Structure formats: structure tokens, C-alpha cells
Amino acid sequence: MKPIRTLLAAASFAMALGAGSAMAQTNAVNVDQNGFRNGAAVAQLGRQNSAAVTQNGNDNSGVIRQTGNRNGALIRQHGRRNNAVIAQEGSGNRGMILQFGNGNDATVLQDGRDDVAVIQTPNGTRVVPTNHPYARVLSQFR
Numbered sequence: 001m002k003p004i005r006t007l008l009a010a011a012s013f014a015m016a017l018g019a020g021s022a023m024a025q026t027n028a029v030n031v032d033q034n035g036f037r038n039g040a041a042v043a044q045l046g047r048q049n050s051a052a053v054t055q056n057g058n059d060n061s062g063v064i065r066q067t068g069n070r071n072g073a074l075i076r077q078h079g080r081r082n083n084a085v086i087a088q089e090g091s092g093n094r095g096m097i098l099q100f101g102n103g104n105d106a107t108v109l110q111d112g113r114d115d116v117a118v119i120q121t122p123n124g125t126r127v128v129p130t131n132h133p134y135a136r137v138l139s140q141f142r
Contacts, residue, residue: 035060045073057082057102068093071110079104086110
């Protein structure tokens with residue numbers, strides 16, 4: 001009886017994995033880390049979500065969480081000890097964080113159908129309208 005239970009449990013697990021991957025087939029993730037001790041995490045639930053994390057320095061942390069459909073997120077960090085989080089819920093959200101320099105922290109929280117780009121440089125933080133040239137980078141993730 002034990003082998004049958006094991007087989008049924010394995011089959012149920014495989015079916016659950018298959019259903020979960022079918023729901024997320026059209027999502028895309030691109031993570032590129034060149035430095036040391038960088039950490040990146042991307043979680044996506046929904047369809048047609050796109051995420052990209054690039055960290056060239058050391059000791060950087062980038063996290064993207066997307067729930068919904070057609071969300072796009074981009075984090076780029078080129079210095080040291082930078083932290084960035086983009087959390088998106090809903091559909092059609094676009095979030096961007098660019099950090100150059102050291103010791104920067106930035107968070108983008110989007111809920112609904114908001115188009116917001118946040119750019120943080122050593123000179124401070126700016127909210128950029130979606131027709132700004134930097135925000136157009138996110139259009140490739142549609």
C-alpha cells in the first residue's frame with residue numbers, strides 16, 4: 001500500500017507543478033550580477049509579467065514581486081550597498097529603479113493600474129512621467 005500512496009503523492013505533486021507552470025508560462029525574468037555578495041529575488045504570479053535585475057557592484061540587494069498581469073519592472077544598481085524593491089499588484093504597472101553610487105535605498109509599491117517610474121541617483125529621488133526616455137525602457141517588457 002505504501003508504494004501506491006507514494007505514487008499518488010508524486011502524481012499530485014507533478015500535476016500541481018504542471019498547473020502552476022502553465023499559469024506562468026508567459027512571464028520573463030532576467031537577472032545579471034557581476035559583483036560579489038549580491039542578492040536578487042524575483043517572484044511572479046500571473047501572466048505576461050517581465051522583470052530584470054542588474055547589479056554590477058558588491059553587496060547589493062534587488063527584489064521584484066509581481067502579482068497580476070502585464071507588469072514590468074527593472075532594477076539596475078552599479079555601486080555598492082544599494083537596496084531596491086519593486087512590488088506590483090494589479091495589471092499594466094511599470095516600475096523602474098536606477099541607482100548609481102553607494103548606499104542608496106529605493107522602493108516602488110504599485111497597486112492597481114499605475115504607471116510610475118522612480119529613478120534614484122546620488123543627487124536624490126525623482127518621480128518620472130511615463131513619457132520620459134528612461135521610462136520607455138520598460139516598454140520592451142510588455
